[in-house]
Amino acid sequence: MAKTLDLSLYLVLDPVLCHGIDGMVKTVQIVVANGVTVVQLRAENQFHHRQWYQAALALKAALSHTPVPLIINDYVDVALAADADGVHIGQADLPAQVVRQLIGADKWLGLSISNQQQLDEVPWSVIDYLGIGPIFPTTSKKNAAPALGIEQLAKLMTQRQCPAVAIGGINETNIEGVIQTGINGVAVVSAICGQVNIQQATAQLVKQIGQVKNKGMTL
């Protein structure tokens, strides 16, 4: 796998919001045709390992003829079993150095941070990208850390030693301020998963990302 990752619009799939594995597959089919650049499977505590595995296989098949990578949240064994493209971990998961040893050099590894201290402890040499959040209050993740806000995001983001994606409560009403910080991409959950018109919701976010980036280039 070539080591270039387009984080522009990163979709975190939620099996509840998407109404199960079939719903996640349908969502993925729509979003990859409309500009989503990374797909992550995240199932909190709803899934047994077998369901994680079945979901990962189904999503891998749905993404097989696209350039969009499949990232598995937390469950390194599921990522290995389904030969996914990478793993995303948080502060309560296996340590990043350990995960890198398990997945090898060719898989993507992302790490979430929620504050300055966690950023100070990031093992930059073993990760490919950083997740920073939650930026705004979120209902999609249980036990989320306090919302950072745009100012804190900007402060943390400028210290990154690898590409970073912002996550947490981001939607069409606030995405432009996030992109204006200069961050590499935004991750969304409920701004796409479970939306009545997924195609339109995706296209709207892509349009807003493009507008801010184009405006930035003319400054």
Added chain:
Amino acid sequence: MAKTLDLSLYLVLDPVLCHGIDGMVKTVQIVVANGVTVVQLRAENQFHHRQWYQAALALKAALSHTPVPLIINDYVDVALAADADGVHIGQADLPAQVVRQLIGADKWLGLSISNQQQLDEVPWSVIDYLGIGPIFPTTSKKNAAPALGIEQLAKLMTQRQCPAVAIGGINETNIEGVIQTGINGVAVVSAICGQVNIQQATAQLVKQIGQVKNKGMTL
């Protein structure tokens, strides 16, 4: 690792009953000196991956100078990360064939079954031992299948193509009937974890196992 596994008295550690990681380590130190032959870490949904990993490392250290193997329930990534001696899976976990590929030939792999149909589908060539249960009603495992009873255990047990251990509600009041079926071993949770006198509880079970086996030999 030599491929011989003594299933006689198989302890499934419960972090709640043992009062956390330190309590599990203390429990292990006592039981391995008193006849427990296998230790499994099982944490249902109480643990994040990081806690699983920390617990596995602590238990591995506690077992390092003993012949007692450490088996990890469900979490193949934790087993790999901590270099545990094996994995135990159930029907809702990664498929046994997939787990065998992930852990390689030298680690133990156990599989739980709860009925005839599941036994008929056991991939014997990839597993090392079978868990059969629950034998009696249990409070240690959420969403456990209906209790099999001794008669069903005996019927399933005789069809095994590898060693088997019985699990589920087994304690000093009913262990003798289980051993009398001729099964290779018994697994216990609350009969040891959280007992006021763990040494005495373990010794009592070991004594009963020995008595039934000796009686069997004189018949």
